[in-house]
Amino acid sequence: MKTYIKKTAFSLTIACSMAMITSCEKDFGDINDPWENKQYSVTIPPLYNSIVSSMPETGRGIASTFLYQATQLATNYAASGFRLDNQVGGTWENYYFALADYRKAIELLEADPQAAKMTNIRAMLQTLIALKTLKTTSLYGDMPYTEAARSMYGSQYYRPVYDKQADIFTAALADLKQAVDGFSTSADQVSMGASETLLRNDIPTWIKFANSIRLKYAMVMRDKNAAAADAIIAEALNKPLLGPDEVVAIDPVTMGLQIDRAGNYRGNFYVRMGTTMWNAMSSTNAEDGSGIFDLRTKIFFEPNSAGKWKPYPQNPPSNVQAETRNDTEGGKNDPYADVRLTTWAPAGTYYYSPLNIYYVGVRTFPDLLATGTEISFLKAEIYNRGIGGAAANPASAKQFYEEGITSSVKFWYKQANASEVWVVNKPAATPDPASLAAMLANPAVALSSTSATALAQIYKQNWISLFHQPLDAWILQRRTGNATPNVPLAPTSESLNFNRLTYPPVEVTSNFDNWKAVTGGTDSRSVKPWYMP
Numbered sequence: 001m002k003t004y005i006k007k008t009a010f011s012l013t014i015a016c017s018m019a020m021i022t023s024c025e026k027d028f029g030d031i032n033d034p035w036e037n038k039q040y041s042v043t044i045p046p047l048y049n050s051i052v053s054s055m056p057e058t059g060r061g062i063a064s065t066f067l068y069q070a071t072q073l074a075t076n077y078a079a080s081g082f083r084l085d086n087q088v089g090g091t092w093e094n095y096y097f098a099l100a101d102y103r104k105a106i107e108l109l110e111a112d113p114q115a116a117k118m119t120n121i122r123a124m125l126q127t128l129i130a131l132k133t134l135k136t137t138s139l140y141g142d143m144p145y146t147e148a149a150r151s152m153y154g155s156q157y158y159r160p161v162y163d164k165q166a167d168i169f170t171a172a173l174a175d176l177k178q179a180v181d182g183f184s185t186s187a188d189q190v191s192m193g194a195s196e197t198l199l200r201n202d203i204p205t206w207i208k209f210a211n212s213i214r215l216k217y218a219m220v221m222r223d224k225n226a227a228a229a230d231a232i233i234a235e236a237l238n239k240p241l242l243g244p245d246e247v248v249a250i251d252p253v254t255m256g257l258q259i260d261r262a263g264n265y266r267g268n269f270y271v272r273m274g275t276t277m278w279n280a281m282s283s284t285n286a287e288d289g290s291g292i293f294d295l296r297t298k299i300f301f302e303p304n305s306a307g308k309w310k311p312y313p314q315n316p317p318s319n320v321q322a323e324t325r326n327d328t329e330g331g332k333n334d335p336y337a338d339v340r341l342t343t344w345a346p347a348g349t350y351y352y353s354p355l356n357i358y359y360v361g362v363r364t365f366p367d368l369l370a371t372g373t374e375i376s377f378l379k380a381e382i383y384n385r386g387i388g389g390a391a392a393n394p395a396s397a398k399q400f401y402e403e404g405i406t407s408s409v410k411f412w413y414k415q416a417n418a419s420e421v422w423v424v425n426k427p428a429a430t431p432d433p434a435s436l437a438a439m440l441a442n443p444a445v446a447l448s449s450t451s452a453t454a455l456a457q458i459y460k461q462n463w464i465s466l467f468h469q470p471l472d473a474w475i476l477q478r479r480t481g482n483a484t485p486n487v488p489l490a491p492t493s494e495s496l497n498f499n500r501l502t503y504p505p506v507e508v509t510s511n512f513d514n515w516k517a518v519t520g521g522t523d524s525r526s527v528k529p530w531y532m533p
Contacts, residue, residue, distance in 0.1 A: 043108065044109060044121065044192070047101045047108070048125060048192065048195065051128050054094050054095075055131075057367050059088075059091040063471065064269040065080040065087070065494070066494060067470045067471065067474050067495075069489070069493060069495040070498045071477050072314055074271050075273070075275070080268050080270060081268060082268075084501070085504070088140075089504035091136065091501070092136075092503070096144075096148060098128075099129060099148060100149035103152075105125055106122070118190045119184055120201075123180075124198075126175045127179045127210040130172040130173070130213065134172045137169070137529075138220065138475050139474075141527065142165050144514070145162075147161055148160040159510070159513065165529055165530040166530050169217065172217070176210050177232075180210045180211050180214065183203050185203050185204075197255065204240065207240050209242065209369075211240060215241065215375065215378060216370070218232035218236065219378055220475060221530075221531045222388075223479070224530060233387065233389070234388050237379075237382070244376050244403045247370070247371045248368075249367055251366040252363060253364050253366075258364065261365075265336040266326055266327075266331075266334055267331075267334075269326070273301045273312065273352065275312070275314045276486060277485075278309075280463075282297070287309050289303070292309070294445075296408070299412045299415075300355060300467055301356055302335075302355075302357065304350055305333075305335070308353075309353055310351060310352050311353055312352040314487050321351055323352050332347045333350055334350075335354035336361070340361075341358070358416065358421065358423075359416075365419075366415075368469055373408045374404075376400045376407060377401070377462035380397045380401040381455065381458050381462075383396040384454055384455050394449065394454070397447070402447070405465075406436065410430060410431060414430070417429040445461070462484075463485060479532065499527060500525055500527055500528070500529050502525055
């Protein structure tokens with residue numbers, strides 16, 4: 001996959017879109033004219049692929065410094081010192097560049113004489129931008145949408161107003177419905193051919209992808225607008241959805257690229273396995289790991305430098321043993337140092353279990369856009385709660401719950417075994433059937449016959465399965481009212497009452513009036529997004 005158009009980051013609300021046909025002019029005559037002053041035209045395939053190239057998850061530094069602790073997927077043994085407002089701009093910027101590309105692509109499509117035969121291309125574009133829109137608004141709350149990324153059409157769009165999050169959900173979910181209904185297997189459809197780099201023109205999978213996103217975000221908003229959500233859920237359940245072993249992802253292996261995540265764990269990113277996740281994966285605190293029952297534990301994490309399984313307390317007491325910082329003694333105490341990929345035995349000392357060096361260092365793990373695993377857990381939740389027109393059905397809830405766990409375990413075994421750099425303790429390509437059966441039968445995992453307890457278990461296993469998707473885990477945590485596994489955090493925790501990303505500073509300088517209208521002049525991370533209870 002290639003990024004076809006270079007993206008220059010500057011004020012998004014007043015910037016000329018990168019999708020524009022001509023260069024931006026700033027009233028300086030020809031002093032800023034490039035050599036030969038060429039103008040460029042653009043077509044739909046490179047705009048489409050620019051959007052695809054924007055789909056990998058952004059904000060990994062936010063995950064390492066804030067979200068692991070907030071979601072309790074992992075923990076931080078010290079404050080990183082990174083400021084949230086210095087990290088939020090990348091995700092915001094990534095979205096608005098993609099939205100500008102989308103608007104230009106739709107303009108070109110509608111002007112094309114063959115537009116009537118390009119419903120598949122339109123539906124692909126709608127699916128991708130709807131997913132980005134729903135994920136982005138889920139992170140920030142209200143944001144510019146209707147008027148955003150239109151500066152190419154005139155100065156009236158330079159400072160776009162903020163739309164309400166509820167309205168953005170409604171619009172994006174409507175686009176997804178149009179996409180699901182618009183995909184066609186007709187032979188007369190115009191195809192992008194090899195330029196379709198995500199799903200290679202696999203229309204049945206595109207339908208499942210779009211419908212699965214629609215189901216997921218209907219569930220996100222369900223407790224705030226049950227009538228609208230239930231109608232969407234009922235319809236989505238009766239249309240194709242991703243199966244338990246199906247994923248839609250930015251896959252480095254098939255796309256010929258690498259995704260390097262390791263930099264977000266090294267140095268003063270102080271990440272370790274936390275007690276909340278440990279307690280969800282092990283029945284005892286035995287440091288030899290004899291209490292571990294979750295087969296993913298040794299893929300996500302590893303013992304400390306002394307070979308002991310020791311989680312760092314999620315809410316550490318004052319007398320907790322201090323961890324050796326990653327960034328001391330020339331980095332030799334850093335469990336995430338690249339050198340450990342070739343010399344696995346640590347050179348230094350770290351007292352608490354880190355994330356597995358192979359999980360951190362492997363560059364071929366895909367970025368997941370939608371998974372059948374999550375759909376299985378959503379179905380389990382639906383049948384447990386009896387929502388979306390589905391009657392409560394404990395047997396169906398159990399079926400989909402176990403389906404989700406099984407597919408998650410199988411996925412991670414497959415990924416770890418396929419890794420070229422994974423050497424020590426490499427898992428088999430598939431889990432041992434007896435071990436998987438034992439995991440499903442473990443008292444902490446086996447689904448309870450009590451509905452409320454079962455629902456908590458469904459949320460827990462969905463949460464574990466989202467370990468590789470911390471932004472999605474954060475959405476799950478917030479939309480369920482913190483029903484995912486958690487313990488009270490310390491009053492000094494940077495992640496306490498962390499409900500949304502703050503807006504990037506560029507909004508204060510370039511779109512102040514609209515920013516002030518939505519924030520009241522104080523941009524707080526504790527403000528709950530609309531879908532939170």
